[in-house]
Amino acid sequence: MASLSNSVGSGIILLCMIIALVLSFPLKLRDGLYPQCIILILLLLSVLRFVKDIKRRRKSIDEDKSLYKVLAAILLTILYVFSAELLGFWLSTVLFMITMFIALKEKNWLLIIIFPPALVLFIYIVFYKFLYIPFPQQSLF
């Protein structure tokens, strides 16, 4: 499994470098030569890595049980940023933390309920009121 994802990763790098090379074609020689050299070296390195990964490929070794938690965390983080634009930072932070706690299987319900608003209050007082750090201001909160 690890080897398969590695060769997929090498393939993605390879594909990205081909795209980058195409994007660099409109550049003048003076400006494009340096990035083109880097892209060509990266192409070569990712081919080498790809070949190495294919050679090493074995049968599936480990099924990662925690991977779904990582995917949930990534999804929730993206949703958090979108919701912060819509709902405002303070409310969306509370919602994000509660959902993250649940997704990561936190069992202490008292903590799930009390901690997010407490942290938001802490950030509000220390960073917003005391240190004057700019926070996203939206229509709701």
Added chain:
Amino acid sequence: MELMFQGLLQAMHWQNLIAMIFGVVVGMVFGAIPGLTAAAAMTILLPLTFIFKAEMGVLFLLAIWNAGVYAGSIPAIVLNIPGTGASAATTLDGYALSKKGMAKEALRASVTGSTIGAFVSGLALLFLSPPLARLSLMFGPAETFAFALFGLSIIVSLSSDSLINGLISGFLGLLIATVGFAPSGALRFVYTPELIDGFPVIIVLIGLFTIPEVMDLIERQRLTITKNSCVDVVSKRSNFLLKISDWKSFSFNFLRSSGIGSFVGILPGAGPTIAGFVSYNEARRASKNPAAFGKGEIDGVIAADTANNAAVLSSLVPALTLGIPGSVDAVIILAALTMHGLLPGPMLFERNADLVYAVFMGVFVANFIMLIVGSISARHIAKITRVRVSILSPIILVFAIVGAFAVRNNWFDVFLAIIIGLIGYGLKRMNIPLAPLVLGAILGPILERNLYQMVVSYSGRINELVTRPIFIVFILLSILSILMPILRSKRG
């Protein structure tokens, strides 16, 4: 001397003292939690230093860094898991001492060694930087290019078991750095106005040093304490300062390890982790009883912890004098300086001597604070390792997003940090190290600009470059550092 005195007064200002105390506490918390690093703490809080005065911001970050490297030894001693990579060598004897019921002695040696190491490297920073800054005025584009290349090649060859992975990471960083203005003034790969000046360094750092670390924590659940943990051994109140009687037997080890750490730290690309291992090996070689090393030898803890902290401050020497960072943490310090409109390099010493000396003297104050806080709170910090991943991860993510937004007050940066973070996590899963990528992204513009100037100035007389010894030496060292892993693997 007057500058030093003025600097000390400035560093002792109450606002700077509060910033350093806060920095030490934050650094210790992040350093003690396995999987999190001082770099992550520095990155998250870097945008906040924008509201501080320049010296206050830099001292705050240095306090985090120094304390983070020290505190990484706490879980290394009580859990056999280094809090940061820098403490990897500490586990060799630290945990063995804990199993013997000597965790307190190991922690005592650790805080004392860390303080001494940082003190000696503070002296190196204070006395070596000004002459090196004057020497660096002799550096032309060829020398600067060669030195930056050397720094990058070292980190590429040392950061991973696979040279290909290190090279991919380093070249990806160089490619990222080509976005924005080319040395000729033309725009390259800019498809949105937010990237007209290239990728913002702070956003790249936040993306690469918080999101992959959090995802890694969630994936591995690394904070789960094993049954073999010795956290409870240190839970009782006790004196964490080294006894006077111990000084005599350990004083030479302290000095040797400080010297090794300071020297390794100055080399670009090397850093606290390597310093710890080099010093540990030297202590074992010099010991009358080398067989005891690895089985619970206090000298082993002293050697590793003194050297890793000594490498912290000394790694700032090339960063401040030449503007070329030798480590990721030094990149963050340079980013803080740049954020305040200060240009690292020889002119920094001419134009901002007051700030430079305030920082130089401040590191001694921060070190003293670390000794006090570390001595008092080591037993409490040891318990931090019990914090659950489910609680810690959302908090770090919230602070990372706050930090990313605070840089330029826009959502684009937040999305960019998340995208970079996810790419970083993907690379990490592919065993591609992230440190060369960061160094490549930072050194990229320096390398390209100096290469461009070198090609223009030596056009048609390229053979004259052979007459520049500094250039030749660093180019040869760069080639050697890339060839060494290949030769090593062929041999072994």
